[in-house]
Amino acid sequence: MSDDLLATAAAAEPAEGLRAVRALHTLADRLEALHVERARQAGWSWQQIAECLGVSRQAVHQRYGKRFG
Amino acid sequence: MFERFTHDARTAVEQARVEAGALGAQRIDAGHVVLGAVSEPDAVATLALARLGASADDVRDILRARPDGPLDADALAAIGIDLDAVRTQVEATFGPGSLDGAPGSRPRGFDPSAKKLLEVALREAVRLRDRRIDTGHLLLAAARVGEGPAQDVLTGLGLSPQDVRDAVAEVHATRPAA
Numbered sequence: 001m002s003d004d005l006l007a008t009a010a011a012a013e014p015a016e017g018l019r020a021v022r023a024l025h026t027l028a029d030r031l032e033a034l035h036v037e038r039a040r041q042a043g044w045s046w047q048q049i050a051e052c053l054g055v056s057r058q059a060v061h062q063r064y065g066k067r068f069g
Numbered sequence: 070m071f072e073r074f075t076h077d078a079r080t081a082v083e084q085a086r087v088e089a090g091a092l093g094a095q096r097i098d099a100g101h102v103v104l105g106a107v108s109e110p111d112a113v114a115t116l117a118l119a120r121l122g123a124s125a126d127d128v129r130d131i132l133r134a135r136p137d138g139p140l141d142a143d144a145l146a147a148i149g150i151d152l153d154a155v156r157t158q159v160e161a162t163f164g165p166g167s168l169d170g171a172p173g174s175r176p177r178g179f180d181p182s183a184k185k186l187l188e189v190a191l192r193e194a195v196r197l198r199d200r201r202i203d204t205g206h207l208l209l210a211a212a213r214v215g216e217g218p219a220q221d222v223l224t225g226l227g228l229s230p231q232d233v234r235d236a237v238a239e240v241h242a243t244r245p246a247a
Contacts, residue, residue, distance in 0.1 A: 020148045023141035027155065030140075034163050 033067075036060065040068040073191070075203040077112040084108035085183070089176040092132055093139050093169055099182035100135070100218035103211050104128045106204040113205035113244060117236040123226045131225035135218075140169055182217045186210045197241075205237040 032053070039049050046065075050057040071079060085105030089097040106114035107125040118124065132138060142152040159168045179187070189210035194202045211219035212230035223233060 016144070016147060019141065020144040023144040024148070024150070026136060027140055027145065027150075027152075029136065030168060031159065034159065034167060038163070 033064070036064050037068045040064075073194070073200070073202050075201045077109055077204050078202050078207060080109055081105040081112065081114070081204050081207060086176060088129070094137070094176050096178060096180040097176050097183050098180045098218045099186040099211065099214070100132050100222050102183050102186050102207060103219050103222045104132060106207040113203050113237065113240050114208040115204070116240045116244075117205060117208055117233070120236045120239060121226070121228055121232055123228070127226060128222055131222050182219065185214060185217075186219055189213050205241055208233055209237050
């Protein structure tokens with residue numbers, strides 16, 4: 001492998017990894033929204049949802065309160 | 070309102086619908102209209118963006134990267150996640166299209182940001198005393214609205230409203246709007 005190719009591979013690796021992380025964040029956000037909405041429809045409190053997600057009640061409410069209040 | 074649109078502006082609106090559908094969007098927003106405006110190589114908006122070093126592909130990349138854009142199946146596959154398998158699971162619980170819209174579907178129409186962009190484009194044409202609305206006016210409208218999906222595209226391209234106004238004026242100077 002020439003030095004040029006090595007340099008390209010090294011540059012591409014973080015970009016590929018970061019792209020995967022970004023895609024994973026987006027996927028996780030969508031799954032979270034779907035499940036929070038369903039939990040609210042099933043009568044779950046914000047506190048119960050927050051405990052399952054491992055975050056504060058305020059964090060969940062701030063994020064979804066308007067949408068799924 | 071489309072009777073005052075030039076041929077390239079009508080094409081832009083139709084392409085906005087096609088692009089929004091390809092991106093799996095439920096409705097056409099102002100970002101899709103900006104992409105539609107630069108879909109033809111000789112459109113005023115395309116020439117103006119080219120002067121600023123930007124292309125339709127750049128605009129499409131920005132729309133793809135939005136949180137409501139298509140999920141990046143290739144990037145997920147690279148870390149061992151099969152998006153099709155995830156989608157099958159999720160849709161079994163939440164119904165078809167719940168994880169993402171259906172790419173290739175036909176969007177239902179313009180959302181408020183797109184309607185606003187078209188209105189502002191009309192006002193830009195009136196302000197410039199142009200009889201017709203072309204894709205240059207659509208781009209001027211994007212630079213005028215100040216927030217929302219069209220502004221996000223310009224920000225993503227690293228362009229200020231003044232950059233856009235100057236570039237459109239330069240193209241209009243060589244190719245006056247009818």
